[in-house]
Amino acid sequence: MKKNRDINSDIKSMIADYMEKGFLENIIDMFRHDGKLYSLIGDLIQDKRVRVRIGITAMLEQLGTLDRPNIAKAVPNILPLVSHENPVVRGDASNLLGIIGDSKAVPFLEKALSDENPDVRLIAREAIDDIKKQSGQSSYQ
Numbered sequence: 001m002k003k004n005r006d007i008n009s010d011i012k013s014m015i016a017d018y019m020e021k022g023f024l025e026n027i028i029d030m031f032r033h034d035g036k037l038y039s040l041i042g043d044l045i046q047d048k049r050v051r052v053r054i055g056i057t058a059m060l061e062q063l064g065t066l067d068r069p070n071i072a073k074a075v076p077n078i079l080p081l082v083s084h085e086n087p088v089v090r091g092d093a094s095n096l097l098g099i100i101g102d103s104k105a106v107p108f109l110e111k112a113l114s115d116e117n118p119d120v121r122l123i124a125r126e127a128i129d130d131i132k133k134q135s136g137q138s139s140y141q
Contacts, residue, residue: 012040016047019055028059035070042077045092053092060099072102082108087117094120098127101134
């Protein structure tokens with residue numbers, strides 16, 4: 001089991017380093033060929049490097065078109081981050097959930113509508129609207 005954690009840690013570090021260097025297309029190909037990598041999104045969006053976090057967002061936007069059937073695999077590892085102690089992580093997680101468009105995220109995002117941070121509240125509202133648009137429902141009021 002420890003070996004799997006070491007491998008995941010190595011892969012996560014490699015993806016973050018590649019993302020920081022701007023190798024977005026390479027990473028997108030990796031995710032398209034190995035759906036298990038989606039489980040790393042929750043950790044990657046917490047990276048301290050802004051370029052990595054922006055890259056993860058851009059990657060998910062592209063994978064939403066290129067790999068739609070697998071993108072929801074990231075949701076279980078992102079959902080807990082909506083209540084993370086850091087408001088940047090909460091906002092980024094909410095944004096990713098909106099991009100993914102999985103309706104299972106709506107109850108978590110609705111709780112974020114009362115977040116202490118106004119930016120997190122705004123992002124959560126926009127994410128709910130995005131999810132509802134993707135599912136064909138009317139926007140959140």
